[in-house]
Amino acid sequence: MALPWLVLLLALPIFFLGVFVWAVFEHFLTTDVPATLQHPAKLRFLHCIFLYLITLGNIFEKLGICSMPKFIRFLHDSVRIKKDPELVVTDLRFGTIPVRLFQPKAASSRPRRGIIFYHGGGTVFGSLDCYHGLCNYLARETDSVLLMIGYRKVPDHHSPALFQDCMNASIHFLKALETYGVDPSRVVVCGDSIGGAVVAAITQALVGRSDLPRIRAQVLIYPLVQVFCLQLPSYQQNQNVPFLSRKFLVTSVCNYLAIDLSWRDAILNGTCVPPDVWRKYEKWLSPDNIPKKFKNRGYQPWSPGPFNEAAYLEAKHMLDVENSPLIADDEVIAQLPESFLVSCENDILRDDSLLYKKRLEDQGVRVTWYHLENGFHGSILFFDKKALFFPCSLKIVNAVVSYAKGI
Numbered sequence: 001m002a003l004p005w006l007v008l009l010l011a012l013p014i015f016f017l018g019v020f021v022w023a024v025f026e027h028f029l030t031t032d033v034p035a036t037l038q039h040p041a042k043l044r045f046l047h048c049i050f051l052y053l054i055t056l057g058n059i060f061e062k063l064g065i066c067s068m069p070k071f072i073r074f075l076h077d078s079v080r081i082k083k084d085p086e087l088v089v090t091d092l093r094f095g096t097i098p099v100r101l102f103q104p105k106a107a108s109s110r111p112r113r114g115i116i117f118y119h120g121g122g123t124v125f126g127s128l129d130c131y132h133g134l135c136n137y138l139a140r141e142t143d144s145v146l147l148m149i150g151y152r153k154v155p156d157h158h159s160p161a162l163f164q165d166c167m168n169a170s171i172h173f174l175k176a177l178e179t180y181g182v183d184p185s186r187v188v189v190c191g192d193s194i195g196g197a198v199v200a201a202i203t204q205a206l207v208g209r210s211d212l213p214r215i216r217a218q219v220l221i222y223p224l225v226q227v228f229c230l231q232l233p234s235y236q237q238n239q240n241v242p243f244l245s246r247k248f249l250v251t252s253v254c255n256y257l258a259i260d261l262s263w264r265d266a267i268l269n270g271t272c273v274p275p276d277v278w279r280k281y282e283k284w285l286s287p288d289n290i291p292k293k294f295k296n297r298g299y300q301p302w303s304p305g306p307f308n309e310a311a312y313l314e315a316k317h318m319l320d321v322e323n324s325p326l327i328a329d330d331e332v333i334a335q336l337p338e339s340f341l342v343s344c345e346n347d348i349l350r351d352d353s354l355l356y357k358k359r360l361e362d363q364g365v366r367v368t369w370y371h372l373e374n375g376f377h378g379s380i381l382f383f384d385k386k387a388l389f390f391p392c393s394l395k396i397v398n399a400v401v402s403y404a405k406g407i
Contacts, residue, residue: 019059023052032240034346038374038391046388047242067155069124077129084136091128094172097165098150100128101180102139113144113407114182116173118166118202120193120221120378122244122252123153133384137397138190142404145182147173158258163322166198167205174212184213186407190400192380193244193349196223200325200356207335214337217407219400221342222377225352226324227253228273228315229285231302233295234350241346244377249348257323259315267318270304272311277319278304281327289358290351326356334363340403341367342396344375370399 027048033040053075057068066074083089090101104112115138119131128150139146151165170189177184191199203218230246239246250264259267266272278285287295287302321328339360343353353369360367372379375392383393 016056019055020048020052023055024048026051026055030240030245031242032238034238034241036374037346037376042388042390043242043376050243069154072125073127073130073153076125077127079129081129081132082136084140086140087136089132089136094169097169098128099169099173100132100135100148100150102135102146102148103180104139104143104145106143108143108181111178111181111183111186113142113186113188113404114173114177114180115139115142115144115146115404116170116187116189117146117148118151118189118191118195118198119148120191120195121153122194122249123151123162123256124252126153126195130381134380134397137384138401138404141401144188144404145180147180154255159256159317160322162194162198162256163201167202170202170206171212177213186216187213188217188219188404188407189215190219190221190404191223192221193377194224196220197225197323197325199223200225201322203336204321204325204328204332207332217338217340217403218336219340219342219403220353220356221380221396221400222344222347222349222375223341223352223356224249224349225356226285226326227257228267228318228324229270230268231270232285232351232355233287233290233299234352235348236300236302237298238346238348238350241348241376242378244348246348253318257315257317259318263311263314266308266311267315271306271308272315273304273319274307274312284326284355284359287351290354294351294354326352326359330363333359333365336360336363336365338366339368340400341369342399343369343371344377344379344392345371345373346375347377349377368403370396372396 031047033043037043053072057071060066060071061068086105088103088105092099092101117135119126128148135146135148149166149169152161189199189203199218199220203215206215235246250268254261254264341353341357343350357367357369372392379390379393380396382388382390383397
């Protein structure tokens with residue numbers, strides 16, 4: 001009886017080592033690390049670990065042990081959370097939605113600024129625990145009451161779960177600002193990546209709501225603001241840059257929108273979008289809106305392939321404004337609050353920020369833009385990771401803090 005267990009114990013280290021070697025090979029075969037990125041060796045190491053965990057998760061999913069997203073979330077939720085003596089942190093539920101409230105302990109002579117934070121992760125990764133350090137820092141350094149919202153994710157929940165959870169929790173908070181000592185005239189919504197998309201969608205949805213305090217400002221950190229034009233210059237230039245490849249983005253979009261993965265190529269090639277829709281939104285999506293200096297490397301002009309009606313019927317909800325807030329009507333965009341946009345040069349979503357910046361400015365919305373030449377997608381999460389720290393990470397966080405303190 002002991003022999004099978006002995007074989008298993010000997011086989012497990014070989015299995016895990018083999019998976020890691022596979023991840024290292026995949027990294028060097030498929031990943032580009034631009035010369036402008038600082039600490040390339042550190043970035044490569046982290047990306048190998050990232051691919052290793054993704055591969056392990058996919059293996060466990062095929063074996064029926066657990067889904068890949070749940071495996072990854074289990075790992076990053078196992079990191080110990082540090083208590084901050086300057087803040088009171090409370091886990092609450094707004095209905096069924098888990099939220100985390102960060103409140104400064106020190107007394108204040110007036111109501112504080114409020115920040116509603118929607119975390120990133122492509123609806124695959126990310127959680128209240130994963131983003132605890134970042135939100136803790138933002139609340140402390142800006143002397144604000146911060147609410148972080150934990151929304152439902154794949155594989156158990158799909159669109160529009162993320163939008164509904166964030167909207168419902170935000171409305172709940174906005175109706176109870178006095179309870180939390182928040183000034184109704186100083187509420188900021190903030191988010192990164194898919195969380196930045198939620199910022200845009202919710203701020204648009206709340207335009208004209210006279211029964212709620214008006215959002216004072218929106219902060220979008222390398223946001224995803226459209227999901228049906230994936231051939232913009234930055235999508236071509238940075239398609240294999242850590243930590244968000246174009247292939248992984250398309251897969252995440254399909255998973256969240258419950259689109260069968262067999263339609264990935266149709267989404268990538270734009271054949272799932274009717275010609276009249278392309279013509280309608282070209283004025284906002286065209287690469288002509290991207291400044292020339294961002295198209296100097298690795299960009300080839302592109303046009304969508306022949307229209308595929310079957311693909312359109314499967315993927316048409318990509319065109320819903322809550323999934324692609326870039327295409328909201330001018331009348332809505334014109335009523336949005338002042339905005340702070342963060343973009344990174346080495347990020348496939350760089351051009352989403354540039355296009356949304358232009359849309360806002362064209363409608364008279366005040367925009368503050370912060371661009372990092374050596375930044376990459378997901379970098380904000382490394383700002384407090386000591387040995388895994390990147391200078392661009394802290395620059396983004398401190399830029400957001402500086403902006404918020406001016407509200």
